[in-house]
Amino acid sequence: MTRKTVLGILVPILVILHFFLHVGLRIERAAPDLLTLALLFAARENGMGPGGALGFFFGLLEDAFSVLAFGASALAMTLVGILGARTRDLFVGDSLRFFFVYFLAGKLLREVIYWVVAGETVREPFLNAVLIDGGIAAFYVASMGALLVLLLGGARALR
Amino acid sequence: MASYTDPPEEGRGRRDLTVALVFLFLAAVALYLPSGVQSQIAEGLRGTVLRPFVETQEALVQAKLRAEDALELQAQLDSLASIVASQASLLEENRRLREHLDLENRAPGVFIHANVMRPGTTGSGSMFLLDVGSDQGVNPGDPVLMRTGRIGLVGVIREVSREGAIGLDWSHPDFRASAMTADGEVFGLVEPRRGDFRGGDRLLLNAIPFHERLDPGTLVTTSGLGGIFPRGIPIGEVMGLHQDYGDYRSEYWLRPVVETGSATHVLVVRSDPALEDLLEFLEGGGEGGPPGGGQGEGGRGG
Numbered sequence: 001m002t003r004k005t006v007l008g009i010l011v012p013i014l015v016i017l018h019f020f021l022h023v024g025l026r027i028e029r030a031a032p033d034l035l036t037l038a039l040l041f042a043a044r045e046n047g048m049g050p051g052g053a054l055g056f057f058f059g060l061l062e063d064a065f066s067v068l069a070f071g072a073s074a075l076a077m078t079l080v081g082i083l084g085a086r087t088r089d090l091f092v093g094d095s096l097r098f099f100f101v102y103f104l105a106g107k108l109l110r111e112v113i114y115w116v117v118a119g120e121t122v123r124e125p126f127l128n129a130v131l132i133d134g135g136i137a138a139f140y141v142a143s144m145g146a147l148l149v150l151l152l153g154g155a156r157a158l159r
Numbered sequence: 160m161a162s163y164t165d166p167p168e169e170g171r172g173r174r175d176l177t178v179a180l181v182f183l184f185l186a187a188v189a190l191y192l193p194s195g196v197q198s199q200i201a202e203g204l205r206g207t208v209l210r211p212f213v214e215t216q217e218a219l220v221q222a223k224l225r226a227e228d229a230l231e232l233q234a235q236l237d238s239l240a241s242i243v244a245s246q247a248s249l250l251e252e253n254r255r256l257r258e259h260l261d262l263e264n265r266a267p268g269v270f271i272h273a274n275v276m277r278p279g280t281t282g283s284g285s286m287f288l289l290d291v292g293s294d295q296g297v298n299p300g301d302p303v304l305m306r307t308g309r310i311g312l313v314g315v316i317r318e319v320s321r322e323g324a325i326g327l328d329w330s331h332p333d334f335r336a337s338a339m340t341a342d343g344e345v346f347g348l349v350e351p352r353r354g355d356f357r358g359g360d361r362l363l364l365n366a367i368p369f370h371e372r373l374d375p376g377t378l379v380t381t382s383g384l385g386g387i388f389p390r391g392i393p394i395g396e397v398m399g400l401h402q403d404y405g406d407y408r409s410e411y412w413l414r415p416v417v418e419t420g421s422a423t424h425v426l427v428v429r430s431d432p433a434l435e436d437l438l439e440f441l442e443g444g445g446e447g448g449p450p451g452g453g454q455g456e457g458g459r460g461g
Contacts, residue, residue, distance in 0.1 A: 021279075024215030028279035047171065049178030056182040060189065064204035066282030067317060067325055070197040071190030073281055078186040082179045114281060117190065121332045122282065124353060 006152055007045050014038035015058070023065070029133070032140045033107060035062065039077060040106040040145065043084030055081025069118040076113035080106055096146055103145035107138035202320050205288075216276045217290060220423050224274070270304075271295055271427040273324075277420070285331040287314070287422065289324040297324050297427050302388045304426045311393045311416030312336065312381060313425055324427075328419035329394075330360040337384040338364060338394055345371045346382055349394050349413065362395050362413035369407050373397045379413055389428055 018034035021027045035058050043051035058081075059074030066073060084106055091098065111134030115123050123129055189197070205213060276288040291297050303313040303326050314328035327334065330351050338349040347367045354360045364379055377397040383390025395413030403409045 019209065019212040019280075020215065023209065023212035023276075023278045023280065025219070026216055026277055026279050031279070033281070047175035049175035049182075052179035052182040056186050059186065060200070061204060061209065062280050062282065063189070064201040064209055065278035065280045065286070065288075067198075067201070067286050067327070068331075069282045070194075070201060071186065071192070074189045075183075075186040078179075078182050082183065085175075085179075118282065122284075 004045065007041055010148070010152070011038045011042045014041070015061075019061070029137065032144045033110075033137060034141075034144070036077070036080065036107050036110050037103060037141050037145050037148075039081050040084050040103055041148075043081045044088050044102070046085060048082045048085040051081035051085035052078050053081075055079070055084075069114075069122045072114050072117040072119075072122075075117050076110050079113055080110045083109065096149060099149050100142045100146045104138045104142035107141040108134055111137065198318050202323075205323075213276060213288065216278075217274060220274045220276065224424060269296070269429055271297060271429060273297075273303075273425055273427055275422045275425050277422075285327055285419075286317075287326050287328060287419075289316075289326060289425070289427065290322070291427060292322045292324050293319050294321050296429055298429060300387060301427050301429045302392070303328075304392060304428060305417045305422050305424070306426075307417055307421065309393055309416060310426075311395075312388065313417050313419055313422055315387065316427065328422075329362060329415065329417075330419055336388055336394060337382045338379050339382040340373065341378040341380050341393075345373065346384075347379075349379065362415050363401060364395075364397065364411040364413050365408075367409050367411060369403065369405075369409055371409075373400075373411055375399055 014034040015038050018031075018038070021031035021034070025031075039051075039055055039058050042054050046054075055077035056074055059077030062073040062077070063070045084102075087102060091102075108130075111130050115126060115130050115134075124133075189200075192200075271291055273289040273291040276290070277283070277286075278288070289297070289303075297316060297319050299316050299319055301316045303315060304310050305313045312329065314326050314331070314334065316324050316326045318325040329336075329349075332351060332353070334351050336349045337346070339346045345367060348365045349362055350365055352361050352363050364373075367373065375397055379394050379397065381388040381390060381392045381394060393416045395415045398412040398414050401410040401412050
């Protein structure tokens with residue numbers, strides 16, 4: 001199977017699993033942010049255009065449950081999608097460590113942008129929301145991402 | 160002169176950049192859309208692509224309710240029946256007293272039971288979805304209650320569609336409720352305070368006159384002032400003094416009666432104009448007292 005086919009199957013599965021865990025089963029932080037992970041996988045494979053488009057639609061799906069900061073996820077995910085796609089041109093990573101850092105930075109960036117955009121009434125203090133909660137969530141996403149990369153045949157398969 | 164980039168690649172890169180910028184612009188527009196349009200988009204997404212996930216949670220909530228111990232439910236029913244039986248004469252006494260004191264009649268409210276869905280996605284904190292909407296008579300601003308041992312205030316309805324509603328719980332920064340101690344002696348205003356982390360949110364009883372002292376464990380309920388929340392709904396219990404402000408007011412921490420994260424089944428209180436008219440008609444004919452029916456009734460206003 002080609003890399004495109006693998007990601008073509010993996011990304012929708014991650015999106016469905018994300019909403020099944022977070023919305024269907026009502027699991028909050030105990031379940032990883034598979035939506036951002038799916039976006040980071042897809043963005044690196046495709047260009048900035050598809051990355052941004054996918055980020056926008058993924059973000060809107062999350063915003064459908066956000067009365068107080070509608071659009072914040074869409075903007076954050078669009079930017080992450082665009083920047084994620086750019087990494088393919090800037091970094092030719094082929095190690096598991098690279099993918100781990102890529103997922104970690106991607107998720108953390110999403111948290112930072114969301115925190116900035118969401119507005120004062122919604123957000124918690126930066127230290128707690130981004131550095132502690134966001135850091136843990138980013139580590140969780142990066143671990144899951146690295147595990148998936150390993151399961152899919154190692155980093156070279158997704159290079 | 161040869162280009163450093165392959166022309167088709169260059170063209171693709173430009174197209175990609177244009178598409179990316181278009182979606183970035185759309186995302187920025189989404190952020191500043193009027194709230195009505197935002198609600199429509201959100202509702203559309205929840206009703207289509209996200210519907211299977213919402214239905215999954217609905218099904219789980221229903222299954223959890225069905226799994227309730229029948230013996231426990233029977234015990235609760237017996238307790239309620241005994242309370243109703245022991246207080247049967249109170250309605251009549253109350254009516255007579257109100258007549259003697261020349262008090263206005265209370266407008267009745269109707270309780271609508273609903274299941275609560277809570278998405279665990281980013282930005283969905285402080286909000287919950289209900290499986291009842293305008294078809295069932297729910298309106299924005301209706302208070303939402305829940306029983307966990309004792310009945311307590313969960314929050315208020317914010318948006319309503321035909322078959323669903325969105326509510327905000329007491330942890331939302333804009334939540335305010337006019338409150339009083341259960342004995343009706345001390346009045347104040349309840350507002351939330353963010354905890355250091357999610358789940359650490361607390362309630363603060365504000366604007367308490369300086370000379371009034373509240374003991375830990377004192378029950379605080381809604382006062383009915385302001386016309387949003389019915390009088391007498393428990394909000395929380397006093398935990399202790401937070402701060403004194405000079406010689407004129409003090410603030411107390413409250414332990415909420417209802418932990419909003421645990422809510423699965425709630426009651427929406429709505430005033431029913433038809434019922435109010437009927438009551439007025441009946442009382443005009445000398446047949447006082449709110450009519451009975453399939454739905455429960457509760458006092459509204461103070």
